[in-house]
Amino acid sequence: MTELETIETGDAPAPAGHYAQAIRVNGMLYVSGQLPVEVDRTVRSDLAFEDQVRLAMANALAILKAGGCGPDRIARVTAYIVGVDNWPRFNMVYAQMLGDARPARTVVPVTELHHGCLVEIDAIGAPAA
Numbered sequence: 184m185t186e187l188e189t190i191e192t193g194d195a196p197a198p199a200g201h202y203a204q205a206i207r208v209n210g211m212l213y214v215s216g217q218l219p220v221e222v223d224r225t226v227r228s229d230l231a232f233e234d235q236v237r238l239a240m241a242n243a244l245a246i247l248k249a250g251g252c253g254p255d256r257i258a259r260v261t262a263y264i265v266g267v268d269n270w271p272r273f274n275m276v277y278a279q280m281l282g283d284a285r286p287a288r289t290v291v292p293v294t295e296l297h298h299g300c301l302v303e304i305d306a307i308g309a310p311a312a
Contacts, residue, residue, distance in 0.1 A: 188206065191203070217240075240276070255284050256308050261305050262304045
C-alpha cells in the first residue's frame, strides 16, 4: 500500500480548511493552492498584484522546501490569476522568483478567487532521492 506523508511548515500559513499544506506520495510532493496570505493567516488581498504573486509564490516555495524541493525540483506549477491582463506581470514576478528553473506551467485566468485575492498558486515537486 502506498503511504501518504503530510508535509507541514511554520514558514507558510497553516491550512484554513480541511486540507494539508502538501502531501508526499510515491516520491512526488503535491502542494495545495497558496493565496497571498501571511504566515499568521492574514489575507493580503490589499496588496498590489505583483506583491500578491510574490507572497503566494513564497508560501509555495516554503512548503516545497519543507518537503525537500528547491526551485530546480519543481515539476509543475498551476497559477490562477484574476484578469488575463495580469499575465505579463505574473510572468515577470514568477521568472524573478524561480530564476533558471522552468517547470511545466499552466496559467488560468479566472474572474475571482477566495477573499478577493488576485492569484492562487499550487505546485508539484520531485524531491531529490
